[in-house]
Amino acid sequence: MTLEAIKYKAGRLQILDQLLLPAESTYIPIAGVKDGWNAIHKMQVRGAPAIAIVGCLSLVVEIYDKQNDSKEALKKEIDEHLQYLVTSRPTAVNLKLAADELKSLTATLLTDEDVNVEAMKKSVIDSVEQMLQKDIKDNRAIGENGTNALLKGIDRPLKLMTHCNTGSLATAGYGTALGVIRSVNERNLLEHVFCTETRPYNQGARLTAYELVHDKLPATLITDSMVAALLNSRKIDAIIVGADRVAANGDTANKIGTYQMAVVAKHHQVPFYVAAPFTSIDVAIADGSHIKIEERPERELTHIGELRIAAPGIGCWNPAFDVTPAELITGIITEIGVFKPSELTEKVRPK
Numbered sequence: 001m002t003l004e005a006i007k008y009k010a011g012r013l014q015i016l017d018q019l020l021l022p023a024e025s026t027y028i029p030i031a032g033v034k035d036g037w038n039a040i041h042k043m044q045v046r047g048a049p050a051i052a053i054v055g056c057l058s059l060v061v062e063i064y065d066k067q068n069d070s071k072e073a074l075k076k077e078i079d080e081h082l083q084y085l086v087t088s089r090p091t092a093v094n095l096k097l098a099a100d101e102l103k104s105l106t107a108t109l110l111t112d113e114d115v116n117v118e119a120m121k122k123s124v125i126d127s128v129e130q131m132l133q134k135d136i137k138d139n140r141a142i143g144e145n146g147t148n149a150l151l152k153g154i155d156r157p158l159k160l161m162t163h164c165n166t167g168s169l170a171t172a173g174y175g176t177a178l179g180v181i182r183s184v185n186e187r188n189l190l191e192h193v194f195c196t197e198t199r200p201y202n203q204g205a206r207l208t209a210y211e212l213v214h215d216k217l218p219a220t221l222i223t224d225s226m227v228a229a230l231l232n233s234r235k236i237d238a239i240i241v242g243a244d245r246v247a248a249n250g251d252t253a254n255k256i257g258t259y260q261m262a263v264v265a266k267h268h269q270v271p272f273y274v275a276a277p278f279t280s281i282d283v284a285i286a287d288g289s290h291i292k293i294e295e296r297p298e299r300e301l302t303h304i305g306e307l308r309i310a311a312p313g314i315g316c317w318n319p320a321f322d323v324t325p326a327e328l329i330t331g332i333i334t335e336i337g338v339f340k341p342s343e344l345t346e347k348v349r350p351k
């Protein structure tokens with residue numbers, strides 16, 4: 001059985017409800033942009049690439065069977081839906097970049113006299129449907145490029161560590177950082193992978209652990225607070241994480257806890273890689289200080305399910321992401337190659 005977070009066919013969309021994993025695998029229907037927004041906001045779907053794909057597919061579902069009188073009316077409707085969808089979660093850039101591309105596509109089609117309203121709608125639908133396939137293809141390329149980088153100068157199986165969930169559940173399939181780990185394993189060169197629990201939302205314990213067990217990879221779960229102790233006591237060849245937004249200088253916003261892992265990695269001279277498609281790279285912002293960090297409800301810290309674990313009355317701070325400065329990052333693994341953070345601005349975003 002392949003792990004599929006997103007099931008889409010001809011204007012019908014279902015997502016695996018990640019709030020219920022690993023206890024329950026239940027697919028829920030997404031009937032339009034309101035459902036799409038809610039599923040992203042509530043984190044029934046999460047992970048930067050998956051958020052973008054589900055957001056855009058929810059737009060497709062919304063417009064699929066509707067009639068529009070004019071291209072102007074269709075463009076207005078699409079722009080308004082996209083404007084709304086990008087407010088669902090602020091930190092990951094992938095949905096915003098996809099929305100900008102769709103807006104510029106409709107702007108071009110609006111002025112093309114050979115394109116009627118139905119053809120305009122079809123172009124938008126085709127463009128979104130292609131995102132699914134492109135994301136999987138890009139993840140495979142990230143896996144290959146990352147594996148080659150990690151194995152440079154090493155001729156034995158690798159011990160790796162990762163954080164949060166960056167696998168099939170966070171993307172259209174295969175994954176970014178977890179895709180690299182899968183690719184290393186496909187070459188029979190994965191000795192072991194450690195995944196962090198990823199408090200407070202436990203994407204590591206619930207989702208990455210689920211994917212690692214599913215794929216039968218040699219893996220161990222640790223708490224976030226064990227990273228320094230692990231690096232001090234065992235040889236880890238590299239840490240690989242994903243990204244929600246990479247600034248032009250390489251500063252990287254990713255799941256809370258990433259920054260402290262990078263600091264500890266530097267202390268122990270362990271290479272620290274970010275694996276991300278170009279859809280996560282925001283060349284419009286110079287550095288990480290411009291990235292808006294989402295703060296989530298206190299309840300994620302104080303409760304596990306219905307059970308309160310924190311002392312009643314305590315105040316909480318719950319940023320969902322942090323920014324790792326570029327100087328702590330060994331390389332950024334993309335679908336077109338592995339770059340030093342300082343090299344990113346020279347790369348044109350591939351279409």
Ligand SMILES: CSC[C@@H](O)[C@@H](O)C(=O)COP(=O)(O)O
Pocket residue numbers: 046047048049092163164165166167170171175176177203241242243244254255256320
């Ligand atoms: C390929 S997913 C990369 C990142 O989006 C991932 O590491 C992460 O931080 C996800 O955060 P989440 O809050 O679960 O959406």
